[in-house]
Amino acid sequence: MTFQAGEQVLLKVSSINGVMRFGKKGKLSPRYIRPFKILDCVRPVAYRLALPPSLSGVHLVFHVSLLKKYHGDRDYIIKWDSVLLDKNLQYKEESIAILDRDVQKLRTKEINFVKVQ
Template sequence: MTFQIDENALLKVSPMKGVMRFGKKDKLSPKYIGPFEILEYVGPVTYRFALPPNLSGVHPVCHVSMFKKYHSDGDYIIKWYSVVLDKDLQYEEEPIAILDHDVRKLRTRQIKSMKVQ
């Protein structure tokens, strides 16, 4: 995969094995944030990209495998300014709405569950 200078790309933030860099490791954590502008071609498979000040703890040069092509329709993208990172590069998830709730009845007890957006 190759990118052009001044092209936008998404940055992969899902953690590698055992590394919890951008928050909790679960299936609802964001996999890509962005878009970020590619500033320069550094090596055969590395690029330098523009980062905002609140992501200053992240190294601005990454391997091409950490990027994803950006498509401008954009409803599936988590914007970088919506994720507020603390000094340990972690963030708190906040529920938006309760979509559904259910009570499962077992033999001796009841288990309540909720679907949260």
């Protein structure tokens, strides 16, 4: 995949718990944050991005595997301000509230289900 200078791309992030850069971590965990503008191509597989001052501790050059083309549909992108990232573009998951509880009864045991926000 190649990009041109001035294009908008999404940046891949990963969770601190069970970091899996190329695998699936969870169905509802954020995968990509806000579109960033590409400043230039450093190497054929490395691109320099224009990052905001809040991510000043993060290196500006990223491998092409961490980038995804931005198509302009904002429905599937999380607001990057709502996720606190460290210098390795990782975040810590925290539970907000327990929304629902349920018990499924099997023949010999009971399984408790908890819906967490």
